Amino acid sequence: MDLCGPMRVESINGKRYVLVVVDDYSRHTWVFFLRSKDEASKVIISFIKKTQVNLQLQVQRVRTDNAIEFKNKTLAKFFDEVGITQQFFAARTPQQNGVVERRNRTLVEVASITPGVFKSLTSSINLLFIFSVVRGCL
Numbered sequence: 001m002d003l004c005g006p007m008r009v010e011s012i013n014g015k016r017y018v019l020v021v022v023d024d025y026s027r028h029t030w031v032f033f034l035r036s037k038d039e040a041s042k043v044i045i046s047f048i049k050k051t052q053v054n055l056q057l058q059v060q061r062v063r064t065d066n067a068i069e070f071k072n073k074t075l076a077k078f079f080d081e082v083g084i085t086q087q088f089f090a091a092r093t094p095q096q097n098g099v100v101e102r103r104n105r106t107l108v109e110v111a112s113i114t115p116g117v118f119k120s121l122t123s124s125i126n127l128l129f130i131f132s133v134v135r136g137c138l
Contacts (some may be wrong), residue, residue, distance in 0.1 A: 001064045002100040003040055019043060022100050024063075029103055040069040045078050052082075063087045 005017035015033040019040055022029050032043050048059050062079065064070035066088050079086050 001044070001062060001070070002104055003034075003037060003067060003069055004104040005034075005037075018104070020100055020103050021047065022103060024099070027099065037069045041072055041074045044075060048078075048082070048084070059084050061085045061087060063089065065089055 001019070001021045003017060003019050007016050007018070010016045011033060013033070013035075015035050017034040017037060017039075019032040019034055020029065021032070030047065032047070034040060034043065044062075048062075051057070052059060059082075062084055064086070070086075071088070076086070078084075
């Protein structure tokens, strides 16, 4: 899990940050667009609750960097209540968290290639466009 931003170009909704969540086992990626960094803990808690209900699986571990948005009392209390282990690593170190760092780099590269498109689209359409480009559909 990693937070990327602020982006140079914001969406119509005014969102400049990207929260990237990658499943270690399946490499499935979820992307959330945020207006500010302080929205991250609320989005993470909501995402984990929905994931556990919808997939009927228990999240065991969350790996993040040592950034302030991941090291707060709100997340620590939630993780203790539901029994999730939180692991921290050094920020911006692909050696320790290469999968998420590579996904971030891919998202930023695609966004920088097509800045005019992103200025005119909403965040959800941006996400669809990014994955279409990354998978070679466009």
